[in-house]
Amino acid sequence: MGGILDIEFDISMIHYAAEKEMEDAAWSLWSQSYHTFNAENFIPFSEFKSKVFNTASKDSAKISYDEVKAIMSKVVEDYELREEDKR
Numbered sequence: 001m002g003g004i005l006d007i008e009f010d011i012s013m014i015h016y017a018a019e020k021e022m023e024d025a026a027w028s029l030w031s032q033s034y035h036t037f038n039a040e041n042f043i044p045f046s047e048f049k050s051k052v053f054n055t056a057s058k059d060s061a062k063i064s065y066d067e068v069k070a071i072m073s074k075v076v077e078d079y080e081l082r083e084e085d086k087r
Contacts (some may be wrong), residue, residue: 007069007072007073007076008069010072011068011069011072022052022053023049026045026048026049026052026053027045027049029048029052030043030045030048030049
């Protein structure tokens with residue numbers, strides 16, 4: 001079955017997907033506000049995204065890489081046990 005390298009790859013893919021989802025949500029919010037911008041209050045998307053991400057990272061729970069790895073190892077272990085029970 002999968003090894004630690006697979007878990008590390010999976011974690012990085014989940015992180016990448018979550019980051020892209022957040023970026024899409026920020027784009028959606030920014031584009032909905034676009035019609036309200038004028039010369040005085042225009043905010044480029046890159047600046048808007050930076051503000052949104054900085055706020056989000058301050059508000060999110062802090063969890064270490066080792067904690068994520070331990071949780072994911074447990075998830076994989078539970079999954080493999082369930083698969084064995086099905087056989």
